[in-house]
Amino acid sequence: MANTFEIRLIQFWDTNGLVIPSPNNGGNRDDNADIYIYQKSNNRLMGNLRVGFRSSELVAFQNRACATSRALSVSVGVYTGTLRLDPTEYSDAGGYYMVWERCCRNADIDNIIGPGENGTVFYLEFPPLSVPNSSPSFVVPNGQYICANRPFSMNMSATDADGDELRYSLVNPMRGSTTPEEPFGTIAPVRPYPLVTWTNSISLTNVIPGPSPLRISNAGILTVTAGSIGLYVFAIQVEEFRNGKLIGLVRRDFQLLVIDCNGDQPAQPIIMHNDQPAGEITFCPESPIQLKTEASQDWSYQWQLNGLNIPGATGASIMVKDSGTYSVIKSYTKKCSRDTTSQMVKAGFSKPIEALISSDQDVLCAGKTMILLANGGSILNGEKLTWAKDNAGLPHTDPALEISEPGTYKIVITNESAGCQGIDTLAISEENLLVSLPERKGLLEGSRTTLAPILLPPDGNHSFEWSPSYGLMSDPAGKNATVGPFLDTTYVLTVTTANGCVFQDSTHVYVIDKMHIPTAFSPDNDGRNDTFEIFNAKDQIVEVRIYNRWGTLIYLSSGYTTPWNGTYKEEPLPAGTYPYVIKTVDRDLTGTVMLLK
Numbered sequence: 001m002a003n004t005f006e007i008r009l010i011q012f013w014d015t016n017g018l019v020i021p022s023p024n025n026g027g028n029r030d031d032n033a034d035i036y037i038y039q040k041s042n043n044r045l046m047g048n049l050r051v052g053f054r055s056s057e058l059v060a061f062q063n064r065a066c067a068t069s070r071a072l073s074v075s076v077g078v079y080t081g082t083l084r085l086d087p088t089e090y091s092d093a094g095g096y097y098m099v100w101e102r103c104c105r106n107a108d109i110d111n112i113i114g115p116g117e118n119g120t121v122f123y124l125e126f127p128p129l130s131v132p133n134s135s136p137s138f139v140v141p142n143g144q145y146i147c148a149n150r151p152f153s154m155n156m157s158a159t160d161a162d163g164d165e166l167r168y169s170l171v172n173p174m175r176g177s178t179t180p181e182e183p184f185g186t187i188a189p190v191r192p193y194p195l196v197t198w199t200n201s202i203s204l205t206n207v208i209p210g211p212s213p214l215r216i217s218n219a220g221i222l223t224v225t226a227g228s229i230g231l232y233v234f235a236i237q238v239e240e241f242r243n244g245k246l247i248g249l250v251r252r253d254f255q256l257l258v259i260d261c262n263g264d265q266p267a268q269p270i271i272m273h274n275d276q277p278a279g280e281i282t283f284c285p286e287s288p289i290q291l292k293t294e295a296s297q298d299w300s301y302q303w304q305l306n307g308l309n310i311p312g313a314t315g316a317s318i319m320v321k322d323s324g325t326y327s328v329i330k331s332y333t334k335k336c337s338r339d340t341t342s343q344m345v346k347a348g349f350s351k352p353i354e355a356l357i358s359s360d361q362d363v364l365c366a367g368k369t370m371i372l373l374a375n376g377g378s379i380l381n382g383e384k385l386t387w388a389k390d391n392a393g394l395p396h397t398d399p400a401l402e403i404s405e406p407g408t409y410k411i412v413i414t415n416e417s418a419g420c421q422g423i424d425t426l427a428i429s430e431e432n433l434l435v436s437l438p439e440r441k442g443l444l445e446g447s448r449t450t451l452a453p454i455l456l457p458p459d460g461n462h463s464f465e466w467s468p469s470y471g472l473m474s475d476p477a478g479k480n481a482t483v484g485p486f487l488d489t490t491y492v493l494t495v496t497t498a499n500g501c502v503f504q505d506s507t508h509v510y511v512i513d514k515m516h517i518p519t520a521f522s523p524d525n526d527g528r529n530d531t532f533e534i535f536n537a538k539d540q541i542v543e544v545r546i547y548n549r550w551g552t553l554i555y556l557s558s559g560y561t562t563p564w565n566g567t568y569k570e571e572p573l574p575a576g577t578y579p580y581v582i583k584t585v586d587r588d589l590t591g592t593v594m595l596l597k
Helices: 064-069
Strands: 004-014 032-039 045-058 074-084 096-103 119-126 151-155 165-171 212-216 221-225 230-242 245-259 280-283 289-292 299-305 317-320 324-332 345-349 357-359 370-374 383-389 392-394 400-403 407-415 421-428 434-436 440-444 449-451 454-456 463-467 481-483 489-496 502-512 541-547 553-558 576-584 588-595
Touching (some): 032 074, 212 230, 317 324, 357 421
Parallel strands (some): 280 345
Antiparallel strands (some): 151 221, 165 230, 407 421, 489 502, 541 553
């Protein structure tokens, strides 16, 4: 729905002091969070949204022995909700901000005064709705800590769905207006929000003090060489610029522990692939590969992709199915000491194997065949081809396949050395058109008749062609044909569909001499005109019916091989007029015949 937004609130919790709500206690992991929205120019309350707790997961620490010895346990909690904003109300050029406040921070933070009484403020700014925008989203950080007097770096970058320019800076964390007695924020705006108070000798320039204080790069990478152990809180602000203009920002509060690590450091792990040190490798997307390093009970591992911990990847090997830069952190299993990082291994997908089915026509014409071509009719050396129809393998390995049945055809082209595959499918339908003409049709000499085919299915953008031209009295490209031949002729109709499929039927038109039907006969056995004989009737008469004057059927004959002799039930009939119906191949003839005595 237009102008509907998903709001995500992400919190980091020290799980050692986290209490999940239960029927017997309220806990301190909130089921909901109330976010308030204000106009920047005048701090006017615009609205609010209650987001609900959705999920949480533990942050994986790359040096588990040190994390365990220092009781480091952090989880990430996610709250979400949906909000619809009215563009006519959110049109102020100065933009808007949304906040969520909560008390209190960890009581053992070392670089601010009264941390256990300090709240925190989640703060985000966004432009008027006339500027389409998604706010920057921070990456999930690694579970890390800082070894004193050792260089340290950590990815705290963000991504932006709109591709806007992101600028990073360290800023003072906000303490807000909450207290241990009033731990939740209210609708009353307090912008600018009160900031935390640094302890003596701490300022924004040395939030984590040491030979090289905490800094953040233009790429969002934190770096520090800390000089003193302790737990330090800081805030990162990422500003969003579009065409050089600030349109929004978001902040993240975070804390890092500085410990005095043992100077003992494991030897650097070597990442292997196929029993060889790996540097830059390629693999097939459908065939994950294994990276591994030395396995031992003495070592613990944490694999990383593009500098971020891979959840659950803590063994000596990993199956790689995504492209990117891989590394592994090695640490002691039973003692807290410095860890070490492997070489970087760049893994990328192999060049796709070309696989394309083409055909010489769009559909398969019923009763015909067609040719399917794999990659135009040729494959490269070292490639293997298999065909299948409706997921059933076919005993063909040539790049050209002749088919006579509809179905879904599939090719799999495999690079036999790398194992990579290219796959393509093509659905082939069949077109069938029934063209029906009478097998035979009689025509009285000197007359004409119409040949009208029946088509099933009846509709379609077809073209027609009648042949031969002899006796054809209408357009040969018309659906119906008018013919008047003087000799028996077989006419053929060829129907071509829009897909190029050709269907035919024919009818034999035979010429009938005009019948001579007498008007009277005298069955007196004098050898002259004794029967009702119809001349030139060969192959024409289907049936003859004769009635008396009261409408009683007195004579019935299929065909007319034996003419009527003027009797009914073998008894002579009296003189008089007798109606008849003579049924021929294409019409009925009616009249009367006079029986004379």
